[in-house]
Amino acid sequence: MTVSALLPDLVEISLRSLAVSGMAAIIAALIGMPFGAWLALTRFRGRRAAIAVLNALMGLPPVVVGLALYLLLSRSGPFGVLGLLYTPTAMIIAQVVIVTPLVASLAHQVLRDLWAEYHDLLLSLNARKGQRMRILLWDARRALLTTGLAGFGRALGEVGAILIVGGNIDHLTRVLTTAITLETSKGNLALAIGLGLILIAMSILVSLSVHLLSRTERASRW
Amino acid sequence: MVSLLPLTVEGAEVRRRGRRLLGPVNLTLTGPGITVVVGPNGAGKSTLLRLLHGLERPRRGRVSWSCSAEDARNGQAMVLQRPVLLRRSVGENLTLPLTLAGRTDAEAVARVARLLGLEDSLDQPAHLLSGGEAQRLSLGRAFLQDHEVLFLDEPTSHLDRAMTQMVEHHLASIAATTRIVMATHSLRQARALADDVIFVEGGQVHAPVQTERFFNAPAPEAARAFLEDFT
Numbered sequence: 001m002t003v004s005a006l007l008p009d010l011v012e013i014s015l016r017s018l019a020v021s022g023m024a025a026i027i028a029a030l031i032g033m034p035f036g037a038w039l040a041l042t043r044f045r046g047r048r049a050a051i052a053v054l055n056a057l058m059g060l061p062p063v064v065v066g067l068a069l070y071l072l073l074s075r076s077g078p079f080g081v082l083g084l085l086y087t088p089t090a091m092i093i094a095q096v097v098i099v100t101p102l103v104a105s106l107a108h109q110v111l112r113d114l115w116a117e118y119h120d121l122l123l124s125l126n127a128r129k130g131q132r133m134r135i136l137l138w139d140a141r142r143a144l145l146t147t148g149l150a151g152f153g154r155a156l157g158e159v160g161a162i163l164i165v166g167g168n169i170d171h172l173t174r175v176l177t178t179a180i181t182l183e184t185s186k187g188n189l190a191l192a193i194g195l196g197l198i199l200i201a202m203s204i205l206v207s208l209s210v211h212l213l214s215r216t217e218r219a220s221r222w
Numbered sequence: 223m224v225s226l227l228p229l230t231v232e233g234a235e236v237r238r239r240g241r242r243l244l245g246p247v248n249l250t251l252t253g254p255g256i257t258v259v260v261g262p263n264g265a266g267k268s269t270l271l272r273l274l275h276g277l278e279r280p281r282r283g284r285v286s287w288s289c290s291a292e293d294a295r296n297g298q299a300m301v302l303q304r305p306v307l308l309r310r311s312v313g314e315n316l317t318l319p320l321t322l323a324g325r326t327d328a329e330a331v332a333r334v335a336r337l338l339g340l341e342d343s344l345d346q347p348a349h350l351l352s353g354g355e356a357q358r359l360s361l362g363r364a365f366l367q368d369h370e371v372l373f374l375d376e377p378t379s380h381l382d383r384a385m386t387q388m389v390e391h392h393l394a395s396i397a398a399t400t401r402i403v404m405a406t407h408s409l410r411q412a413r414a415l416a417d418d419v420i421f422v423e424g425g426q427v428h429a430p431v432q433t434e435r436f437f438n439a440p441a442p443e444a445a446r447a448f449l450e451d452f453t
Contacts (some may be wrong), residue, residue: 121308124275124300125318126322128322139308139310
């Protein structure tokens, strides 16, 4: 098969990878960052245990997440009626479950340090809890963007969970990582390597963005 | 507006990791005027101010205002010993109390910025300010708040003589309507500004005494020794 014949498929798979992982990273950021801020600001019984659990969830095995979601989304499962199994939506859900603890935990660490810096001032000025959270999230926005990109990178490279809930269906749920798995199993190593290179290029792009942002951070501090 | 005062402190203690940092404190502050807190380094002056302002919770005893907790919080301001600057511009830092209260007052901001010599640096990032400028910004933030009680923790320690005099002049002018409690290492400042003096030493807070009496007939012995060290 010629490269020109493969190109439309490659573009489609690559764009789907970007779309699924990008959407998952955005949703994970929308959930994880406010949660990280809340955890940084709030004192409650069991807080340390909650942080320990959150940190442990960063290492959640994707295959187990995939299996759990499969059971929930399959036709006989409690959410089977939604018909989400083997759709990009199911893949996004799986990646959100995997990435959210990572984003929340990293955001918590960033915001905890900033809160230690701002604590006396914001308490003295009688800032309400919502105001404190908004100030922390805004003032830490560059570090949080880096956190979001880390989540995106994690989602982009994920394969175990999305293979189970997505099914790797051509033109529907096939993404770069699942395509690599398939082509390797078929013995199409050259194609698998090509897809791998594209994935690595995307990862490098993400890393470069992170690097660029952290340079900006250092140069201007804000 | 409901008055916050008198402020009553009954047997309040501040402890950290089982160690008593301050107290027991028994104190009543009434009406407007300037109370200056003096004492050696590490005596507990800042902890006392933080306790009164609500930044430290007493492990024992209580600190009570003559109004609701919400009114009490809204009616007081504090200039911290180490200025805390948001990662924003000088202007945004200065107007933070107004922003949090959902208000704008360009005239007051301009007046305070001019008073403290910050009018030309409002657009620059606050982290570029020198120590003295950061302290002025911190003072400006407090001046912009509607307060009946003002806590100042060594507010002029990084200021030059001219700016110190200007701040002292401003404090003297608002003391007719504001209860000011100020920690300082400057005995000249204490003598010039204070109506009464609280001496703190080793976490023990002595009752306020009139300034004249504190300097002419210092008591207890520790206060006499402290003053002799300075003279």
